[in-house]
Amino acid sequence: QVHLVESGGGLVQAGGSLRLSCAASGRSFSFSTYARGWFRQAPGQEREFVAAISWSGGSTSYADSVKGRFTISRDNAEKTVTLQMNSLKPEDTAVYYCAARRFGVAAMTTGEYDYWGQGTQVTVSS
Numbered sequence: 001q002v003h004l005v006e007s008g009g010g011l012v013q014a015g016g017s018l019r020l021s022c023a024a025s026g027r028s029f030s031f032s033t034y035a036r037g038w039f040r041q042a043p044g045q046e047r048e049f050v051a052a053i054s055w056s057g058g059s060t061s062y063a064d065s066v067k068g069r070f071t072i073s074r075d076n077a078e079k080t081v082t083l084q085m086n087s088l089k090p091e092d093t094a095v096y097y098c099a100a101r102r103f104g105v106a107a108m109t110t111g112e113y114d115y116w117g118q119g120t121q122v123t124v125s126s
Helices: none
Strands: 002-007 010-013 018-027 035-041 046-054 061-062 070-075 080-085 094-101 120-125
Touching: 002 094, 018 035, 018 094, 018 120, 035 070, 035 080, 046 070, 046 080, 061 070, 080 094
Parallel strands: 010 120
Antiparallel strands: 002 018, 018 080, 035 046, 035 094, 046 061, 070 080, 094 120
């Protein structure tokens, strides 16, 4: 069984930064071979793609709305994936979820991920 736990959410003013982390655990979880992603869901909206990273970290993808502001990275030795969020805007307010998929190629749709964390709230005030 795979467990993903997000941390680092909180309240920040517009223009500020936050760093989200997602720790992975599991008895048979081969973390280094799984692609990872971050998604977010605002109230009344569908969950949307934010960023993804391949198993090696050599390939990353971003939603247009966060390009140039957010950076995804991973540490396979520590089994963590991180989302550095800079120049935050009020429209970035949402619950942020990390996800993992059993294939190593980064993906951008929720249906392509097999495991999900419980989410962490990010609130950006204007």
